[in-house]
Each structure stands twice: as structure tokens, then as C-alpha cells.
Amino acid sequence: MKYVKPSALKPGMISLKSIFDKRGVCLLAANHELTAGIIKQLQIMDFPGLYIYDEYAEYEDLREILDEKTRMDAVNALQTMNIDRVMYLSTEITESLLGVDELVIDFKDLKFYHNDTFAHSVNVAMLATTCGIGLGLNNYDLQELCTSAMLHDIGKRGINKDILDKPGKLTPEERAIINQHPAIGYNMMYDNPVVTSRTRMGILLHHENWDGTGYPRGIKEDHIPLYARIIHVADVYDALCQKRAYKDDYDPKECVEYLMANCGSMFDTRIVENFIHYLTIYPVGTDVMLSTGQKARVLKNRAKTVLRPVVMLEDKTVLDLAKDRDTYNITIVGYDQVFIEGENLTEP
Ligand SMILES: [Fe+2]
Numbered sequence: 001m002k003y004v005k006p007s008a009l010k011p012g013m014i015s016l017k018s019i020f021d022k023r024g025v026c027l028l029a030a031n032h033e034l035t036a037g038i039i040k041q042l043q044i045m046d047f048p049g050l051y052i053y054d055e056y057a058e059y060e061d062l063r064e065i066l067d068e069k070t071r072m073d074a075v076n077a078l079q080t081m082n083i084d085r086v087m088y089l090s091t092e093i094t095e096s097l098l099g100v101d102e103l104v105i106d107f108k109d110l111k112f113y114h115n116d117t118f119a120h121s122v123n124v125a126m127l128a129t130t131c132g133i134g135l136g137l138n139n140y141d142l143q144e145l146c147t148s149a150m151l152h153d154i155g156k157r158g159i160n161k162d163i164l165d166k167p168g169k170l171t172p173e174e175r176a177i178i179n180q181h182p183a184i185g186y187n188m189m190y191d192n193p194v195v196t197s198r199t200r201m202g203i204l205l206h207h208e209n210w211d212g213t214g215y216p217r218g219i220k221e222d223h224i225p226l227y228a229r230i231i232h233v234a235d236v237y238d239a240l241c242q243k244r245a246y247k248d249d250y251d252p253k254e255c256v257e258y259l260m261a262n263c264g265s266m267f268d269t270r271i272v273e274n275f276i277h278y279l280t281i282y283p284v285g286t287d288v289m290l291s292t293g294q295k296a297r298v299l300k301n302r303a304k305t306v307l308r309p310v311v312m313l314e315d316k317t318v319l320d321l322a323k324d325r326d327t328y329n330i331t332i333v334g335y336d337q338v339f340i341e342g343e344n345l346t347e348p
Pocket of ligand 1: 152206
């Protein structure tokens, strides 16, 4: 499986996932061949890229931790401000994540869509809830955290789209307007009887930093409620991943390193240390170089052993770097990310 940008797509390639337009209309179902027409449409839509099957796909762990229908339902509920539905889907997402064996979030589980606040919000909900599971929160708290994460940027509805979508650098005045979105979101949910106060505080305080340099209150450390501290980490992580999908700036390892580098300043160290157990360093589909000099493809990741995935050598031998006793001395010394332009891709 490789992630291929529209400029490198070719008719006959097979998409791993269903493709939807911004209105949620399915353009192509998963496991179907791309046609020249679909590729042209994706290029016109400025679609970021697609996961495409290659010769390793049959061996790779391609399970999704959240099905596309639930994801689309959640995006629609946020778009239509159907808060009851958001809460219902928070329960579904939480149960779905609790039901996954080997819970780990791969890049392929995060939807990439340029400037789509609601798709981002669902990613953040998945990430924050996964972090909450790692921290041992009970089911009620996980659902409440998931709701808060889904709604964390709801206040952006109250910000002028010209400012939100402005390409390039914001002026200080524009930045100040955008920074109002947590308070706007809090106020939007204030009179909603089904939204709890802890959910609202997650919305209001998700841009507070551990060292007190965040906004809107500038509070610090444990004065920042737990949900807000978790959502802050999940929000920044997804933003870095999105940046990687579009601008070739951060790879998965660098996204995790950014979180670690900002422990104690932006983030609560305890939360980051827990969170990174569930984030892939070498996502499924990454080509790696082993310390033995052999090339291999990453097939599967497991929580808490993300530096030592299951890999397949070029002769199709499978090595489980976390569990096989005779692989203890083997390390990953280089990697070529799953994100490629597609020139070297073996066509299906
Ligand atoms: Fe935000």
C-alpha cells in the first residue's frame, strides 16, 4: 500500500478506501479501480492523495479503526450542528475504539482533507479518545472526552471564512479574531442542556499551554482541565499530520518528536508519554532499512511497541521485531515513508 498524490495516479490503480467529495457523496467505493475520469475529478478537487494497493497489500494490516460511515456521519452531524447526534456518535466512536485489539493510530486512520475543520475534529476525537483509553478513563469519561474533542473547534463557525481560509500569514488582528474561537464555541454550547460543563471546558481551554503561555485564559499545569490538556495534544498532532500530507514538512517520526520536544512547555508530559504509545512511527506501508542491511516493508504496528513493527523482507520472510526472539538485535536504521509521489510504485 502506498499513498499516492493525484498527479501520480494512473487508471487501473485500486483505491484502498472509499473516496468522498466535500458534501459526503461517494465518488468511488473502496477496492475499486480508478478511471481516468475519477483521477481528473480528484485533480480538479485538489484532493491530497489516495492509499493505493501494491504487491505488499495482501500482507499488510489494513484494518481501519473507525469505519467510513461513522466518520461521515460524525462530519455531517458537526456540519449540521446536530449535537444530540454528535453525542450519540461519540458513544459509537468510543465503543469502536474500545473494541479494537492492538489499538494504534496509523496515518491511514486519519482523514486528510484541506481546510476541513469537521474532518479534523473527527480525527482529534479519535486521537483524544485513544489517549483517554491509555490513561484508563472510564467509559462515561471517554464518551464525554470524545464529545468535547468533536466539538473543540465548533466556535470556528463564528469566525469569518475569509480569515479562516486565508492562505499565508495572518495579521495580528486576524490572529486575535481566530483566537476567539474557543470562547465562541463555549458560548455556543453554554445553553445546551445535554452538553456537560466538562465538555464545555474542553472546548474553551484546548489552546492553553502547560506553561501558561496559551489562550484564552493563560492558565497553567493542573489548572487546565484534563480533557483540554488531552485535546490540545491530539489537536496539534493531527495538524502536524495534515501538514505532512500537504506540504511535505513533517513525517510521522517528526510529528511524535515535536510532541516530545514540547513536553512541559505546550503539553502535559504525562499525557504525551501515554499518547505516543499509540502513534505509529513507521506506518503500515513504510519501506524500512534494517540494521542487517536488508530492506523491508512495515506490515503491522502494535501499541507500546511502535518502534518495532512487524515487517516483511524482500524475499517475503516476515519478522516480528517486537516478539521474535532472534530479531532482538535488529533495529530500523532508515525509512522511506509511505507518502510518495508514486513514481516508483509497482502497479497492481
Ligand atoms: Fe482550536
